[in-house]
Structures are given as structure tokens and as C-alpha cells.
Amino acid sequence: MERGNIPRKIKGFRDIDADQMELRQRIIKAASKVYRSYGFEHWDTPVLEYADALGKYMPDEDTVDKGVYSFRNPEEEPILNPDGNELRDAEGKAFMENAPLAMRYDLTAPLARVYAERLWLDVKRRQVAQGRPPLFRRFQYGPVFRYEIKLLPGRFREFWQLDFDTVGTDDVAADAEACMILSDALEAIGLKRGTYVVRVNNRKVLKGFLASVGIVSEEQEGAVLRVIDKLDKIGWDDMRLELGPGRTDSSGAAVPGLNLSDDISQKIIDFLKLATGASNRTEVLERLTSAAGDNEMAQEGLAELRKMDGLWNKLGFDEERILLDPTLMRGMAYYTGPVFEAESLLTYKDEKGKERKVGSICGGGRYDGLVEKLLGMKVPATGASIGVDRLAELLRMVNPGEVKAEGPVFIAYFDDELQGEYYRIARELRQAGIDAEVYCGAYKGFRKMKKQMSYADDKNCPIVILLGGDEAAKGVVSIKNLKLGKELSATITDKQEWISRVQREVPLKELVDFVKEQLGHAG
């Protein structure tokens, strides 16, 4: 029995090639610029953290063991007590352990750790008063890791997020701003207005309303919210059944219900449908306000939404960009107030030709409790995250032609005697700001022209420079415009005409100017 050493990636992981990278970088560059323009600083944190510092739960899970890549630190360290000192036995010997580490599963938990770490000693020494945490606004991007046991098609276990967060304010102006930033960022990335919308809700509103109809225990409330969160997938009728007696799903399995009375289920559904047919956000707010009655929490949430709406109106963010949606839940257990989610309104055809929605592409919300566990002090915070890879996939589906990274000007290799000259030409082009590559693949001294051309083609090189002994003797080079060639090959069938349009002999001295002009014309 022999074991093979097969070159391969771990299942669920992938390489990013030049074309995919082009898209990723376009997204990161455009969105980062928007984040920065709102005053967010660029930070980075380690990929690896103490599992304890990341918190005891993943966004949608109750345990850090589920869904996280975790292992023991190879380094043995003393266990610390709540004051940060070493725990010791009766003889003063420190207890040691190899602490559990985890690869970060998002960028929010590390942010909470950064903030808590910087403030922990000050809070412990009572130098920071409860309710007065300092303001911190940062953006961060990079890979996050989730060990998803069932890997759905198109999903990966390593993927990139691009987050911005405001920590240290309870002013929902920061939430209103977050929604505007998402809108600005998506448009900067290239999404046309009208092809996406940012949906907004406030968890306090629905929680307050549920309390007003008698759903007060945390357990029952959580169960109802989880059912509502599935609305997108199951629809109104099945949601009604799950709130009430339960149902049988398409596989024949029983889905237990919450056994709410028909009356209460109906009230909840009516409330969730309040935005239907409303002509603008103000009308939605009016309907919700009267439906929420005198429940304090709901009215607090509505006042927050009204403040946010006021800022959006003042700054011209109308309903084409930001909508109120009373059904929006967002799964994450840690959200405490406003939640928001950007949805692509575009559709695409899947492999079977079926029309599909792209759906949610980014989102966020207010999480006033996340830092508390680490710091022992409540720190209000809000922020959002763009799923970079998901958005890249969307851009690829929407602009399938536009996803090639452009290669350098390509200098073919004919003649060993001219190698120095090839490199000299490349350098001259670079000094004029033009990317240029001399073909350097060596096949035991022989370099097939066909291989070279297919290399240049694969790399999407716009122009090829050909210089053999004959040309060198005449002081000229041949320049072939591959990019133009591809365009013309659609309309020109005569080979001679095509060559005459695409290839030109140029004096060596005019090479750089000619290439510049060609790139200008072609690009």
C-alpha cells in the first residue's frame, strides 16, 4: 500500500488567478477608497487568535468548535486569571497549557479583541468611565476561515471580507452612515443604481412588537425571530405554519411549529407586511409607529429609524438606494438594533438555464454587546461587511467580458544574439510606463514561436514585438497588435487585410511612441 503525494488544494479552498485577482483588487480598491473617505483607518489583525479571544460563538453558531479551524498552540503558556496574572498552585508553580487557537472566522470578532485589548488595562484601573468608551473607526480586509461541513456549490472555506466598523457610539447616525457607505461603495465598485438596494430594519421594533403581543421570554422570542429569518426561503404560507402547528417539508420530514395561536400569528404577519405598498420610507415609519402602539422598545427603535431616515433624506439617499424592510432579521445573534443588508436585484441563469436571484451581497448592523464579554464594559458599535468573493462572482456574471487582467507588451524571443537587445527594449518601454516582458521560457536552447504566441495570448498581452536578425539588420521591429487583432477578426475575413491592419514594421527608434499610440487606440 503506497500513499501518493498528489499536488492539490484542501477541499473547499482555491487559488485566485490573475483574472480573479483583477476583480478582487477592483472591489477592494474602490470600496477601501469609499471607507477611507468617511474617515475609517486601515488596520490589520492576525489570521490566528486565541479561541477564547474570538468569543465563544461564531456568528450563527453557539460554539466555537463548530465551523472553526481550531488547534492547540504548540507553545505552552501559563494560564491567566481574570486579572491577567498567572494562575499558580499552592507551591507558587504556574499552571501551564497549550491554549486553543482558532483561525479567524470573521473580522468583527478580532476587532472586538483589538478594541478590548487596547482598553482593558484602562478599564480595569477605572480610567475609562462606563458609558464613555473612546471612538474607533477602522476598516480591514482579508481572508476568513469557516469549516462548513456541508459545502454548497460556489461556497468556499476561505473567503475574503472587507469590513468597516464604528466602535464607541450609540448614535445611530453611525448606522445611517453605514448604509450610505454600503450604497456608495457598491456604486464605486461598479454596480449601477437601481440594480441593488440597501434594506434596513431595527431589531428593537420587531422585538418590542412581539413583546406587545405577549411573546416575552427570550427563548420564545428567539424561536419566532428564527422562523421570520427563514421567510426568504420558505415564504409566507410555510412561515405561518411554522409559527403555528408546524408543517411537513418537501422531503416529507416534519418541521415542528411554535404553536402560537392563529390570532397572534396573524398579527405578526400583518406587522411584517406593513411595508407592502407603501410609497416611501416615511409612510412605512408611520404605519409601523401606529402598529407598535405604546411599546417602549419598539418606539425607541422607530425613533432611531426616523433619525436615520432624516439623514438619508437630507443627503439625497432616496428609496432607490435605501429601503425600510420590517421582515429583515439577519441571522447573527449578536445584532442589537439597526440591521442592514444590500441585495443585488440582478438575476442570472444557472447551469440549467433557470433564472436565479443573486440576493444578499453585504450587510451589517449594530452590535452593542460584542466587546462586553472581553472588556466587562458595554461598548456600543455598528458596522458592515462586504463579501468580496461573492461580489466578485456577481461582477463576473454581470460583465462576463470584462474580467481579463491585461498582460504586458510581449517581446518574442528569436535569436540568442539579440537577447540583450530584447531586454533593452523592454526596459525602454518600462521607462515610458509600459509593462513589458521578454519571453524567457527555455526549451534546451530552442523556443518555439507557437508556444510563445500562445503564452502571450493566454496572458492577454495587447501587443507583441517581433525582432529577428533581418529586422535587426534593417533597424526595424515588427509590431503586432493582438488586442486589435482579436477585435478585427470578428469583422475582417481576408487574412492579408487583417495582417496589414494588425501588424506593422516600425523603425526601432520610433518603437516606444508607436506602442504608446497603439495602446491608446486599442485601450
Next chain:
Amino acid sequence: MERGNIPRKIKGFRDIDADQMELRQRIIKAASKVYRSYGFEHWDTPVLEYADALGKYMPDEDTVDKGVYSFRNPEEEPILNPDGNELRDAEGKAFMENAPLAMRYDLTAPLARVYAERLWLDVKRRQVAQGRPPLFRRFQYGPVFRYEIKLLPGRFREFWQLDFDTVGTDDVAADAEACMILSDALEAIGLKRGTYVVRVNNRKVLKGFLASVGIVSEEQEGAVLRVIDKLDKIGWDDMRLELGPGRTDSSGAAVPGLNLSDDISQKIIDFLKLATGASNRTEVLERLTSAAGDNEMAQEGLAELRKMDGLWNKLGFDEERILLDPTLMRGMAYYTGPVFEAESLLTYKDEKGKERKVGSICGGGRYDGLVEKLLGMKVPATGASIGVDRLAELLRMVNPGEVKAEGPVFIAYFDDELQGEYYRIARELRQAGIDAEVYCGAYKGFRKMKKQMSYADDKNCPIVILLGGDEAAKGVVSIKNLKLGKELSATITDKQEWISRVQREVPLKELVDFVKEQLGHAG
């Protein structure tokens, strides 16, 4: 006994704040642009890989277990045989395992995996002939991870590398180019010519020479190379002792010697010193050529260096940028031919005021064997890596003033009634291309001006906009130029004069133009 949950990073890991990020991004942007200008494509690979696919050794270690963060895949998978099929028992049941995974310790091993993975099936089917592997040139940057047991000051267990590699050519033009790229990249990053030098050697030369003096076994050769590799640290005299009888180090510990005869040690030392006093690379090459005699491997290495020298001369890379150094070894066991290393010639003062060299900042070389283990075919390759964090540290030491990230224009918060106006002004500035932030820290409704100013100051905001009820009634804003203020505070002691120079009341309508002008003046 109570365990604490203290917010902290793992030992050896660190956060990158906005100022450090500014440096990191400057390095990545400048070097990437140079890499791309030579035709390298930007790729990325996962942080996590099968330990087997990364190869059995770290650059300087014999085992993957040493120095690597490694753990078992939580997913159970079938074990594969050398053909890539599942290994099965007599009853046809697949053997399963939780395969060892490792966090990448560099970017070269994943490159070898990428290249081998793409070609593996073709090679297996004999569609790619031995000696004709396709050309692949990519650059990549990102974090790599090493569990260094003894953590030296200033070293980290997660750090960033920025690599470029050419896979699939035995033409040392690619090596010559790599040295020029390092030089171009360092200058693009901001190192002045003359403050760094790229040193180059060829392992074949010294190996051939050692063979010619009778050191032929791989074991003995390896031992000699390891001693020579320490020359930088131990100096000529201790090196001579380690080649010969051995020595006692400063702690009194015995360092065993290789017991070479005085005659052979002397020959080796003479050979290593051949570059001393030579006026240029050509002279070094001449001396080495005559010293190497008729050893075939040494002469092959020298021919390669001559070819590289020819390209450098043709393209104007003189000895101020690239030097030949017969003592350069570079530790990595996998190098097979030319090796190169860029060294900063700058010095800095350590905490004790002692003058210290910065030393090696990046390097690389030819590694013709790295892909072979995974692909079963020899694939020549060469490339280099910039240590991003180390270079950032260098830039910080050299330009201590220049390392602050610039913050946004800061809009102070005075009056709840004016909040919408603050956000409107910020948006107007952004639309003119100016980053702007409205202070949103909330202290239960009260926002201390002193806190706001210290926030703006910490964030290195160039300008503060002040708008209270009085200004609003008059249709003006007060604009304070913090950046100019800092500059002037060095020369102006009169507070009134300072304020009159630094702060100005401006009509609201002229705000954007005025800020633009101020940023122009100050920046």
C-alpha cells in the same frame, strides 16, 4: 481557581495600525507595480495547505513539524495512492484519514503546489515532455506563518512576504532579471541608490571549487557550506577554526570543527576572498575563473554569472546596484544555482545607542528541484522575496517622521440641531475628492470638545471644521489647519498670532474651495 478571558494576541503575533499599514501598503504598491511591469501576474493561494503538498521541509529545516503551525483536517477524507486514486482495502473500502494541514510558511512552496497541480495530470498522461515545462510568472503577497521557538526581538510568527517567481526556464536571464527587479523595486519603494546593494553568487561555483579541492561527499560539502553561511556572524578567524579543529564560543561551549587540513581551509578562504579589492564584476569573474581551474560545475556556474553580468552591463546596472560576492550562500537548502540577496547599507542606533547594520532585506535564487517532488519532473525555477515587515521597519528607522497615515478632514460636533448639516458638509467635501469625517462618538448626548480634538489629533487629521449655532446663523464656518498649526508651533510662540495664521472664518459657500486650497498649501 478561576480562569480569565483576557483580550490579547497570541505571543509573536501583532496588529497593524493605520501608520504601519501606510508603510506596508506603500511597499506592496510600489513593488507590485515593478513586478507587474516585468510581466508577472498577480496570484493568490490559500493560507492553509495539505502539509504534504508544502513539501517535507521548511526552507531551513529538515522537517515540516518543526517551525510550522500544523493540525489535522477536521474533515475525514480518503487516502490517495500515487495515481491520485483512493487507496482501498481488500473489500474495496477506502482508507480514510484526517490529513495533516499546515499554515503556509512561505509563498514558494504554495507556488510549487500551484504549478504542479495545474500540470500534474498532463505530465502523468505524458502530454508534457521532460525538459519542456510551460513558463509561468506570477507575483504574490500575504502573510506567512512560522512557529519560531526562540522569538528574537522584532521578529514575528506571522509576517508578510512579497514574492515573484519565474517557473519553467533554465535560462539565467531570468535570474539576472530577478536581481534587476529587486533593485528597481527597492528604489521604487524609496531606498536611495547607494544605500543598498544586491549581492549575487552562484552555488555551482563554490560547489565546483570544493569538489576540485577534494570535498566531494554531499555530507561534507553541506557541512562546509553551513560554516561559510555563518561567515557574516562569526567572521573569518572563527570560520577558519570551524573548518579546521573547532573552537570555543563566547559562552565557553565547544563548537566542533570539520577537521579540514590547514591547506584546504586556506584554499577555501582564499577563494572566498577573491572579490576583495576587485574594481568591478568583470575582474571578480576573471579571478574566479582562473581559481576554479577546469572544474566543470564551477565553470558552468561562472558562465551563468558572465551571462548575467552581460545583461546587467547592457542595461546599465553597475556595481553600485549589483555586486558579485563569492561568500554569499543563503541558507535555504533548495537553491541550486544563482543566489541573490539585497542588503541595506544603512545603519541605525539600537536602544543602547549602539550602531547596528540593517543587513539583508530580501533575496532569492534558483531552485530547480522544488517542483520535482510533487510533479515527478524537473522544473527549473527562480525567484525572490521581499520581507515586507522587515523593509517597513527599515523605512521607519530611516524616515521616522514620515510614517503617519493622514487622517480625514474632521468635522467637529457641537449641536444636535446641526448634525444633518455636518453630514451634508462632509458629503460635499467627499464629492470634491476630500476625505471627511463627522465626529460621531456619543457620551450619552454630550460630546466633549477636548476629546474630539484629541481624536482628530491622534488620527492625524489635517483640518478641523467648527460649526456651532452662532456660525450657522451667520452662514460661516471656522476652519482650523491642524497640520499648519503643528508646523508653525515650532516657530511662532505668540498664541494670538498662531491662531490668526491657523484658524479662519470662511463663508459656508466657499468652504470646499478653501479646504482644497489649505490642503494644497499644507500638503
